[in-house]
Amino acid sequence: MVRVSTSSRDDLAESLRERGLRVTPQRRAILAAFSAGENGHVTADDVFERAVAGLPELSRATVYNTLGELVRVGLLQRVDGAGPTLYDPNLDRTHHHFRCLRCGSLSDIHLEGEEDVQLAESGYVVERTRVTLEGLCPTCATTGDRRR
Template identity: 50%
Template sequence: MSDLLERLRRRTWRMTAQRRVVAEVLDGDHVHLTADEVHARAVAKLPEISRATVYNTLGELVALGEVTEVATGARAKRYDPNADRPHHHLVCAGCGAMRDVPPSGSPPAALSEAERFGFTVHDVEVTYRGLCPDCASA
């Protein structure tokens, strides 16, 4: 399970009831929810939470670097609470399910000095695409 709540406590982030619920909804391994999914789950825990509060809280968490926005093409952005651990993503081209994949060896996207065109590389994102077992059997 991710340690999002603990990381936020260490930061002394002001933990209102609304912020806590959003963080609780996001906390866990392989959690990659859209903002609407976060809102729906948050409402189940705290019925009075507004969509705007969820969106604002997600924006704050991204700005803090505690949650990462993951774009998977034409689908809605997803929010990943495992921003403190290097990992790649495995995405189902059928249903959009996502799983975290630990990096192994040097990333396939590693570039030689000549291939960088003078860029200083700060980050590498690797996304593996395929079909999950459910979609592959359909």
């Protein structure tokens, strides 16, 4: 096998090792698939397609296993909804999502004033808050109002 010299800033490998995960070619390829993307919200299948291009032996099971591990250690966030699960590498704790009801796109958004929101009921231990706004994205809002 060709020995690939580690790049001077091998962040990906380091972030895995820090969390007790082994570094494998498969995991490098899977992590690299997120840098390749535009908005960063990708399906497991997107990741597989991108990663298998440079690693033909890759199995889908590995993609699912690895995505699960990466979510577990906090390097990715799952975004569930209708359709396949999306994985979001944006770890900014203050960002939320907007889902367009017309084109189906998912975008990152930010909210102002959310720090003052209180849970009315007591007894719950809140670990995280997921906010998803739904409606029309800027593109769809200006190109007609039909719902798909």
